[in-house]
Amino acid sequence: MQVDIGNALASVADPGVGADALDVLDDRVAIAHDRIAAGMADDDFGYASLNLPERTDAAAIESAVEPLADSDAVLTVGIGGSALGAATVSTALGPSDTTHRVLDNVDPEAVAEVLDDLPLDSTAVNAVSRSGTTAETLSNFLVVRDAMESAGVDWTDQTIVTTGEAGPLRALAEEHDLPALDVPDGVPGRFSALSAVGLVPAAIQGHDIEAVLSGGQAAMDSLSDSLYDCPAYAYGALAYALDQRGASVNAVMPYAERLEPFAEWFAQLWAESLGKDGLGQTPARALGATDQHSQLQLYRAGPRDKMVTLVRASERTDREIPETDVEDLAYLGGTGLGELLDAEFEATEASLAAAGRPNVRIELDRLDARGIGELLYAMEVACVLAGELYGIETFNQPAVEWGKNAARGLLGADGEFPEADAVAEKERLVVE
Known part of the structure; x- marks a missing residue:
């Protein structure tokens, strides 16, 4: 797996991270890595993941x-x-x-x-x-x-x-x-x-679930004390740094239908882990190339409060587009749907960069068992690293527990659930 952070640098994007700032950030990554490694070694809660x-x-x-x-x-x-x-x-x-x-x-x-x-x-x-x-x-x-x-x-x-x-x-x-x-x-x-x-x-x-775990192991083996040597740390550190500079929304856009649920999984991971103490990046879900036609306008020309994460596999099967006698479509004939999807990916990436909008490319070798294991583990590590940089408790979810207690109280579960009282106290201004 590779992570390309070039389009998130200050020389390309606003907000972006300057080369000197990246080096300073790398020093913090080294400290965070030591904490993560110690937590893993001790099987501490959360780090055991x-x-x-x-x-x-x-x-x-x-x-x-x-x-x-x-x-x-x-x-x-x-x-x-x-x-x-x-x-x-x-x-x-x-x-x-x-x-x-x-x-x-x-x-x-x-x-x-x-x-x-x-x-x-x-x-x-x-x-x-x-x-x-x-x-x-x-x-x-x-x-x-x-x-x-x-x-x-x-x-x-x-x-x-x-x-x-x-x-x-x-x-x-x-x-x-x-x-x-x-x-x-x-x-x-x-x-x-x-x-x-x-x-x-x-x-x-x-x-082959053993191969899924093998992919996770490959990402685990890539952990090091520098974001320049570890794709997962590069991603987590850049997401954190961009958020600190105003990119408070992270739009995750896989270019594969089979990765659409991954964007949903990522949204929970990122939101529930990092959304604390007034901090955290808001995850948004998109699908390439579909959402080029529904969301890209905002990402390219709207507020400068977003980073876009583009995800694809380098290798995939393809399906040829038939030749046509329609002159305006002749350029498509003989190419493939996969070739078109790659062109859409690279055009979106270039479009965002041309507008000075930060984006990061995550590229798997293949979307297979090993590839998905590597991707999931890398994003978990990226999230843990970001939590260390934010200085928050990454592994709890107190706001979620509050809502669960309110629901239990409304349904009459045994116990005391004062959170349920907030339902009756709701401020109302009804327009009919």
Whole structure:
């Protein structure tokens, strides 16, 4: 994997980072690297995430999913980090005879549509919750279980859970002898893609999850004490530095349909980890080349408060564009869709640079198992580094917990939830 930060330098972009400032930043990266390395060595909370390529047991995951290997579909029931990593890995690895669907919202109409669309008698249910008490996940799981029972399907034959050592989901697995895998200790959900949390659906689909971990290991091996030698640190340091100079929005724009869920995964990683103490860059999601026609106008000519992250794979399969006798389209004939997509990528990059808008290129060798593992690990490291530079607690999410407590109180859960009082106290000015 390569990261090109040239278009984020002050000689090109405004805001941009000057060469001298980059050297000063590199000194801070060296200090942050020492803290990160120490946290990894001690398996400290959060930093333990960065050990997953070495710690995750691919064989154990493959053994656990073996009874479900002949499923026609796999349905992941989770939310946030318990679903986005799995969706990202599975989608990036491409088509399979086993489709993958996700229930990560409690919109009743959407849930009904997904269940109506699945062959329930040959669908593997992948339930994921560390606590086993996540309201959205457990509600959806109960709905899925009820749908299977109503269809005469024994849900216990088709369910695998990934959860903590204790809790309702673990107890359910023990009661019904369900295959169960562990959510790794010390790993926040949004950093858990390279564990059973993110790899079970891909394993059921028959993808090479060992190669995913190998890609993560490659990115892990590239860690060094300088942003000039480490693509992940280069990205994290530049994103932080650009934010400090006014680029408070980070628009992530992969040029591959199979990486669209990656942008969603990145958005949670970046927002939940770095959005604290009045700090943090706001992630925005885009898709190349589609959003050149819907968002690029703003990125190139709107407020100078954005950096654009362009992501692509160097190698891909292509499909030839047929020759045509339409004169205005003749230049397309005989080229390929991939060639056109590359031209769109490079034109967007040049367009932003010409307007003095900072952008960074992330380039994978190939969009395969190794490539997605490398990308996910590198972005996690970049996020941790940025957190060190901001001086914030990267691995907690107090604002999210506040909202969860408010919802529990509204639904009448046992316990005291003063956060729920804020609902009744809402200021209202209704226009009809």
